[in-house]
Amino acid sequence: MTSSASLTPAQRRVLDSLDEPAMVDRLRRLVRVPSVTGTDAESELQNTMAGDLAGLGFEVDLWRLDLEALEADPDHPGTEVDRSEGYGLVGLAPGEGEPGFVLQGHVDVVPVGDPAAWAGGDPFGGAVTGDVVHGRGACDMKAGVAVNFAVAQALATSGVRFEKRFALHQVVSEEDGGLGAFATMKRGHRGEAAVITEPTSGRIVVANAGALTFEIRVPGRAAHGSTRLEGVSAFEAFWPVHAALRALEQRINAAPGPLFDGNPLPYGISVGTIRAGDWASSVPDLLVAQGRLGVPLDGDPVVARAQLEEAVAQACAPAPWVRAHPATVARPGGPLAPGHREAGHPLVGQTADAVELTQGRRPRLGAAPYGSDLRLYVGVGGIPTLHYGPGDVRLAHAPREQVSVSEMFVVARALAVLAVDRLGGHL
Numbered sequence: 001m002t003s004s005a006s007l008t009p010a011q012r013r014v015l016d017s018l019d020e021p022a023m024v025d026r027l028r029r030l031v032r033v034p035s036v037t038g039t040d041a042e043s044e045l046q047n048t049m050a051g052d053l054a055g056l057g058f059e060v061d062l063w064r065l066d067l068e069a070l071e072a073d074p075d076h077p078g079t080e081v082d083r084s085e086g087y088g089l090v091g092l093a094p095g096e097g098e099p100g101f102v103l104q105g106h107v108d109v110v111p112v113g114d115p116a117a118w119a120g121g122d123p124f125g126g127a128v129t130g131d132v133v134h135g136r137g138a139c140d141m142k143a144g145v146a147v148n149f150a151v152a153q154a155l156a157t158s159g160v161r162f163e164k165r166f167a168l169h170q171v172v173s174e175e176d177g178g179l180g181a182f183a184t185m186k187r188g189h190r191g192e193a194a195v196i197t198e199p200t201s202g203r204i205v206v207a208n209a210g211a212l213t214f215e216i217r218v219p220g221r222a223a224h225g226s227t228r229l230e231g232v233s234a235f236e237a238f239w240p241v242h243a244a245l246r247a248l249e250q251r252i253n254a255a256p257g258p259l260f261d262g263n264p265l266p267y268g269i270s271v272g273t274i275r276a277g278d279w280a281s282s283v284p285d286l287l288v289a290q291g292r293l294g295v296p297l298d299g300d301p302v303v304a305r306a307q308l309e310e311a312v313a314q315a316c317a318p319a320p321w322v323r324a325h326p327a328t329v330a331r332p333g334g335p336l337a338p339g340h341r342e343a344g345h346p347l348v349g350q351t352a353d354a355v356e357l358t359q360g361r362r363p364r365l366g367a368a369p370y371g372s373d374l375r376l377y378v379g380v381g382g383i384p385t386l387h388y389g390p391g392d393v394r395l396a397h398a399p400r401e402q403v404s405v406s407e408m409f410v411v412a413r414a415l416a417v418l419a420v421d422r423l424g425g426h427l
Contacts, residue, residue: 144197199391336371
């Protein structure tokens with residue numbers, strides 16, 4: 001639904017220039033590139049999009065990340081995968097001065113897991129069923145990347161004149177900590193306001209929870225499985241540690257705040273991988289568990305890690321073996337600090353107005369339970385930033401990952417109207 005009587009002539013012109021079939025085609029092509037975090041396919045997409053932005057007449061900054069220099073920076077966000085290269089990409093519309101509006105998205109995706117579990121067939125097939133595009137990254141967040149380019153293309157081809165420049169930022173390495181966004185900020189790219197098109201289910205997300213990746217090592221004592229009482233199973237020694245994680249999770253979720261209204265678990269603690277033992281008939285002498293710990297909106301990752309270490313230590317205290325051979329906690333990768341955008345900032349109201357103009361409804365404000373690049377754009381770049389994008393995050397990182405085509409269209413329309421407003425568009 002579009003209230004055309006309330007739109008300016010420039011906004012109507014840009015909306016008429018949105019190429020919706022091309023948006024779907026671009027999403028399918030993006031999904032077909034298996035750009036798992038840290039792989040060469042990330043670079044492939046960055047280089048392809050650089051050419052497409054140049055074709056719109058944009059000034060393109062495509063640069064190879066100096067991984068060593070970034071790692072040496074004291075504000076480096078950390079990474080969780082090995083990488084040999086990475087590229088940053090910024091497209092700037094013609095003009096001078098700081099961009100008045102930025103759209104940002106990441107091209108990297110998480111691994112597919114068991115391919116046989118995929119309901120949509122090939123995880124990188126980009127299959128379409130009715131209104132839905134299936135595949136790894138369709139929701140998180142290649143639909144948002146396709147929307148960003150569609151808006152950029154509409155702005156460039158509409159014939160509308162703008163008082164301020166538009167910028168499109170496309171990054172790698174969001175899934176393992178935000179290295180691409182960090183590099184973009186360190187490169188000096190800025191803007192008066194930014195929207196990251198992560199999936200938000202129709203809401204405007206003004207804050208992100210933080211997250212820590214942890215590794216817990218629980219020692220045991222090896223023995224033959226037939227004489228297991230002579231040993232100590234590291235697997236069994238982990239049981240009270242896992243119970244302590246659940247108790248800690250309950251405590252940090254006791255009062256999550258109004259932005260998480262309706263979310264039963266905004267600060268989840270999840271054990272993602274467990275490795276124990278090296279032989280079926282041996283008592284395992286070591287268990288290594290890796291997972292993620294949610295950090296509250298007003299929390300500090302340093303304090304969160306201390307709480308985790310204390311919870312693990314207390315879980316080990318009652319058992320004689322583990323008390324004498326305590327579990328240890330390490331933190332691979334960097335922390336995802338919480339990110340905030342004041343709900344009263346003009347960008348929030350302008351985005352809500354654009355949604356209402358194009359959809360006939362006032363969107364709800366909320367917070368996301370996952371870490372994202374928002375905290376880097378706000379914290380490192382000092383850029384007012386929020387999330388508004390197509391998709392339901394509950395489908396992300398899952399074998400049923402998918403996104404609604406019609407939801408892509410309504411998001412693109414709202415962001416096109418917002419862009420004209422932020423950039424001072426006129427005929």
